[in-house]
Amino acid sequence: MRDATPGVVNLDLSLPVWDEFFTIAPLILVGSRDPVGTANIAPKHMGLQMGWENYYGFVCSPNHRTQQNIIRHGSFTVSFTRPNQIIVTNLAASPRWDDDTKPGLQAIPTRPATTVDGVLVENCYLWLECELERTIDGLGPNSLVLGKIVAASAATELIESLALEAKEQGVQYLLHLWKEAGALQALREDLAADFEGEDPLLPEPSHEAEETRRRLLAAADTLGVRKRLVDHDEDYVRLYQTEVNESFKHLGLVEPYQ
Amino acid sequence: MRDATPGVVNLDLSLPVWDEFFTIAPLILVGSRDPVGTANIAPKHMGLQMGWENYYGFVCSPNHRTQQNIIRHGSFTVSFTRPNQIIVTNLAASPRWDDDTKPGLQAIPTRPATTVDGVLVENCYLWLECELERTIDGLGPNSLVLGKIVAASAATELIESLALEAKEQGVQYLLHLWKEAGALQALREDLAADFEGEDPLLPEPSHEAEETRRRLLAAADTLGVRKRLVDHDEDYVRLYQTEVNESFKHLGLVEPYQ
Ligand SMILES: Cc1cc2nc3c(=O)[nH]c(=O)nc-3n(C[C@H](O)[C@H](O)[C@H](O)COP(=O)(O)O)c2cc1C
Ligand SMILES: Cc1cc2nc3c(=O)[nH]c(=O)nc-3n(C[C@H](O)[C@H](O)[C@H](O)COP(=O)(O)O)c2cc1C
Known part of the structure; x- marks a missing residue:
């Protein structure tokens, strides 16, 4: 590899490159249905509009309950957080207890989704309801969960703008x-x-x-x-x-x- | 569908939902190699870190030269633009002339990539050099182009932060x-x-x-x-x-x- 240009640093690829700088990312809360029927909510920061049509995807670890739930249940919801929703995000990221529940989730205000069987997190600014299109493995150990958007809603201000x-x-x-x-x-x-x-x-x-x-x-x-x-x-x-x-x-x- | 919650508007899904509100997106310039050997550069706004390891992906129309080039050539580059690089972006988005060239590209300052055969756009803040991992079709008419990052560099300020x-x-x-x-x-x-x-x-x-x-x-x-x-x-x-x-x-x- 040549020496870097002045003002430019070559990054070390023996590490994940993403650990070597700060960047911005959207913070979403993904809703899914646990095997026992309760709602699960987990924060994700690798989400993307997938093309100009009604598809949305996010990157997830197959070890997370979220991905297992979505594959079993066939649908999920996405709530787009506002900057002040750090406590809700913190609660959604809490580890599971020995009995496999996340009790913190009970403190997250939600409402039922309109079209898929799931919940939306209140006070967000945009919500998508998705049917699972497919999961795409092979991003190292991670997967892309790809959904077809079957319902969507937004905070009034977002639309007014x-x-x-x-x-x-x-x-x-x-x-x-x-x-x-x-x-x-x-x-x-x-x-x-x-x-x-x-x-x-x-x-x-x-x-x-x-x-x-x-x-x-x-x-x-x-x-x-x-x-x-x-x-x-x-x-x-x-x-x-x-x-x-x-x-x-x-x-x-x-x-x-x- | 139930009536929306107060302060919440249901969105019309007979349109692409993305046309119904403003949102932010990263603006990247994707470099690829034209069949005749010249460098091609095109702006994309649907790019994403694909997991915690060294993968990057972006959504592309299969009708664009960019995707055809990448499939043929097996590699691409990504340059992350700064807010003032609107002219460079404009030039990269210019339509092809009748002889199938984009003459505006000649005015874009570039330097050679270090590891793949391609160019990086100068004055950006982050650059990735990727080998094509695969393309994933079926996002409506669009595809996800998935790359394995084989080299990366960044503006010194980004690292210093x-x-x-x-x-x-x-x-x-x-x-x-x-x-x-x-x-x-x-x-x-x-x-x-x-x-x-x-x-x-x-x-x-x-x-x-x-x-x-x-x-x-x-x-x-x-x-x-x-x-x-x-x-x-x-x-x-x-x-x-x-x-x-x-x-x-x-x-x-x-x-x-x-
Ligand atoms: C700010 C933040 C961002 C996160 N982003 C992601 C992500 O993009 N993908 C992912 O798989 N996990 C991500 N996580 C981790 C999981 O969502 C988290 O471990 C969660 O507890 C998993 O819960 P589950 O087993 O109920 O799915 C993130 C966590 C936090 C706090
Ligand atoms: C701001 C901006 C964002 C764009 N985002 C995308 C995108 O995410 N995906 C895509 O396929 N095209 C996108 N385009 C359009 C193409 O990059 C553009 O039509 C380009 O000229 C195609 O050139 P090519 O045929 O040389 O690949 C965007 C264009 C602009 C101006």
């Missing part, structure tokens, strides 16, 4: 998109002038960019935030200039763009 | 853990007093909690931040009190804990 109702979350998102669109537009015009009307870098045709800005303006009208839209946010433009210059350097164009 | 060197990221993380440990400790003592010395809620034995606090104090010494450690952050304690009360209500204990 998508509907771009006049909520601060929607407004912030719009302002962010607007600044990005403005900075890209400024770069595009600038570069096109330098390159005799041809845009040398950005692949998206300029009528698409125009259309994006038109739709953002319409959304801003709906939200009543037009007067907060600023066309050239210098910080954003500078950020993108830096990135363009990286590309220029890479292409052997020595003159920095500014 | 783990080593808890005197960086603000390490300090912030430590302060956060310390506040959580303090709030849990306060709750634990309080509840144990109410329940005649027995801790009714938190499963982790109290010597483990003590050990956590001891290790955090040692880390704080190393970082030189001991004087910023506050034992009882009232906001955290209140947050956890709320959560405990949810559990109490659920258990039928009407007296709120405060």
Whole structure:
């Protein structure tokens, strides 16, 4: 192996690479049905939307009751935790007692799932109810549990943010998109002038960019935030200039763009 | 299906559920080798650590060149983007021209991978080099591309944050853990007093909690931040009190804990 590039460290693969740095992960609570009929809940951090259709998967140890339950019972639930739900998560992770129960689970507020036989954890922000599609073994000792989503529900706020109702979350998102669109537009015009009307870098045709800005303006009208839209946010433009210059350097164009 | 709980909206499953809300996702750039030998790069947002060992997977359309390349060539690279790498991502997502090339790729700064035959995108914060383990079809029309990690590298800062060197990221993380440990400790003592010395809620034995606090104090010494450690952050304690009360209500204990 060559020496690493400056500023880059080669990682040691005799260890799991995941132990060598911090990263973020979603924290979900998976609900399953114990053999004796009680609800089981366990935290998992390796969950993923599996494609653009209604599939969800998570990585699980085959030694965990969760996976055994799901294979036997054929279904599971997923509750997506909020940052303050550390106690509930802690309770769900508690070890089993000698009689094979997890008494801490009784303190977790739940409601019945609507479509599969199972429970959902209250106060979360998103819930999926899944039928087991299959388990995929061979991730070292671990498996991927793949589910088909057969019902889903969400906290009202989560949906409202998508509907771009006049909520601060929607407004912030719009302002962010607007600044990005403005900075890209400024770069595009600038570069096109330098390159005799041809845009040398950005692949998206300029009528698409125009259309994006038109739709953002319409959304801003709906939200009543037009007067907060600023066309050239210098910080954003500078950020993108830096990135363009990286590309220029890479292409052997020595003159920095500014 | 029953009516949804107050504050909860049932989602429409005749659409992909993922179109009904915003969520966060990692943005990676997958590198592969085109049939003619040039490097291909494409953005993906459905990537996941696959277990605690050295596996990584991402969801891909079989219609994309990326997946076809990886199956033919047997390997791929993953570069984890930083928030400002929107132009590079845009270039990597550009459509193919009539001659089947993506000219925008030439403007993306890359360096050769160290172990597999491929390229890594410069200025990212983490890079994986993978051999194809297998593709798993049947996620609707999509597939999961599963790789065994055979080399990995990271930006120096990412590693330094783990080593808890005197960086603000390490300090912030430590302060956060310390506040959580303090709030849990306060709750634990309080509840144990109410329940005649027995801790009714938190499963982790109290010597483990003590050990956590001891290790955090040692880390704080190393970082030189001991004087910023506050034992009882009232906001955290209140947050956890709320959560405990949810559990109490659920258990039928009407007296709120405060
Ligand atoms: C924060 C956190 C994240 C976890 N993530 C996973 C995971 O992604 N996959 C897994 O198999 N176990 C994970 N675990 C461990 C199990 O969920 C845990 O051991 C649980 O008690 C197993 O319970 P069960 O035997 O009832 O299934 C995690 C635990 C915690 C505390
Ligand atoms: C932000 C973003 C995220 C994307 N995420 C994915 C993904 O998770 N899976 C996928 O198959 N395609 C994804 N795509 C689309 C493809 O990567 C894109 O169409 C690419 O041009 C395909 O190129 P290729 O034919 O060279 O593989 C994403 C595109 C963008 C812009």
